[in-house]
Amino acid sequence: AQKVTQAQTEISVVEKEDVTLDCVYETRDTTYYLFWYKQPPSGELVFLIRRNSFDEQNEISGRYSWNFQKSTSSFNFTITASQVVDSAVYFCALSEATGYGGSQGNLIFGKGTKLSVKP
Amino acid sequence: ETGVTQTPRHLVMGMTNKKSLKCEQHLGHNAMYWYKQSAKKPLELMFVYNFKEQTENNSVPSRFSPECPNSSHLFLHLHTLQPEDSALYLCASSQETGTSVQPQHFGDGTRLSIL
Numbered sequence: 001a002q003k004v005t006q007a008q009t010e011i012s013v014v015e016k017e018d019v020t021l022d023c024v025y026e027t028r029d030t031t032y033y034l035f036w037y038k039q040p041p042s043g044e045l046v047f048l049i050r051r052n053s054f055d056e057q058n059e060i061s062g063r064y065s066w067n068f069q070k071s072t073s074s075f076n077f078t079i080t081a082s083q084v085v086d087s088a089v090y091f092c093a094l095s096e097a098t099g100y101g102g103s104q105g106n107l108i109f110g111k112g113t114k115l116s117v118k119p
Numbered sequence: 120e121t122g123v124t125q126t127p128r129h130l131v132m133g134m135t136n137k138k139s140l141k142c143e144q145h146l147g148h149n150a151m152y153w154y155k156q157s158a159k160k161p162l163e164l165m166f167v168y169n170f171k172e173q174t175e176n177n178s179v180p181s182r183f184s185p186e187c188p189n190s191s192h193l194f195l196h197l198h199t200l201q202p203e204d205s206a207l208y209l210c211a212s213s214q215e216t217g218t219s220v221q222p223q224h225f226g227d228g229t230r231l232s233i234l
Contacts, residue, residue, distance in 0.1 A: 004161075033220040043207060045225035052219070091162065095220045106175060107223060109162040 002027050004094050006110035013082055014118050021077040021113045023092030029053075031097040034068065034075045035107065039089040051075065052097075082117045089114045122146045125210050125226035132200065133234050140195040140229045142210030150215045151193040152223060153185060156207040168193060169215055197231075205233045 003026040013019045025034065036048040049059065051068050059066050063080045079086055093107040123144045132138050144151060153165040167175035168187040182204075184196040193210055207230050211223040 035222060037225075043209075043228040043230070045209065045211075047222040047224060050220075050222050097220055106164055106167060107162075111159075111161045 002094055002096065002108045004092050004108055004110035006090075006092055006113050008113045009111070010114045010116070012116045012118065015084060016081050017117075018078060018080050019082050019115065019117075021079075021090050021092075021115065023075045023077065023110060025073050025075065025092070025094045027094060027096060029096040033095045033097065035093040035095070036066065036075075036077050037091045037093065039091060039112070041088070045091065048077075079115075082115075084117050084119055087115060087117045122224050123210055123212055123226035125208075125229050127229055128227065129230045129232075131232045131234060132197070134200055134202075136200075137196070137198040139197065140208055140210075140231075142193040142195075142226055144191055144193075144210075144212040144224070146212055146214070146224060148212035148214045148224070149190050150213045151187060151190070152211040152213075153193065153195050154209040154211065156209055156228070157203075157205075162209070166195075200231075200233045202233050205231055207231070 005024045007022055011019060032053045034051045037045040038048055039045050049066055056068050056070060065078045067076045075092060089112040091112045092110045095107050126141045130138060150169045152167050155163045155165055164177050165179045166173060166185040171187045171190055182199050186194040207228045209228045210226045213221045213223040
């Protein structure tokens with residue numbers, strides 16, 4: 001069965017600190033996709049990144065970086081030099097690629113990690 | 120126009136009322152989704168529509184009734200709801216290609232409160 005675990009419920013840091021949000025997933029599929037979304041207080045989920053199971057290269061986008069390790073089934077997210085605007089709930093999600101018209105694309109979300117960045 | 124628009128943003132209704140949530144996407148996507156977000160629970164997928172056809176119904180109670188008249192619009196009709204149905208209801212859309220899973224784009228949600 002698919003499952004996404006975000007063990008950290010809440011994290012509080014002071015501005016300019018680096019912070020890592022953990023994500024561990026379970027799936028039996030060999031082909032799958034992992035996502036991170038940000039949910040600010042306004043409610044909308046903002047897409048941050050998609051990674052497929054065949055691409056283990058780590059990615060950096062500005063202050064954001066992601067570390068994908070299939071050996072430990074983890075897809076961790078690091079924010080460098082955090083800012084107050086980074087305060088939000090962050091969700092990790094998993095989707096299996098089971099074929100067109102099936103459950104492909106259906107996202108399984110973790111419970112989210114609430115990040116508070118204080119000035 | 121923002122990518123995915125949901126109305127209303129907030130809704131308070133009694134258990135015997137009938138109301139509808141509306142979602143509209145301006146991204147040219149072919150798949151749309153309804154999710155429920157309750158406090159202390161992960162986001163739960165409720166319904167999926169691909170090319171206007173419902174392909175997934177995650178054991179959602181019949182008091183929730185989806186409608187997808189075209190690939191840009193999605194409704195969630197509500198009737199005889201229970202207090203535990205109070206939640207944030209999120210709509211999303213994506214462009215399903217059949218060869219890879221694309222990111223879903225979400226609306227701001229409708230905050231529903233059942234009295």
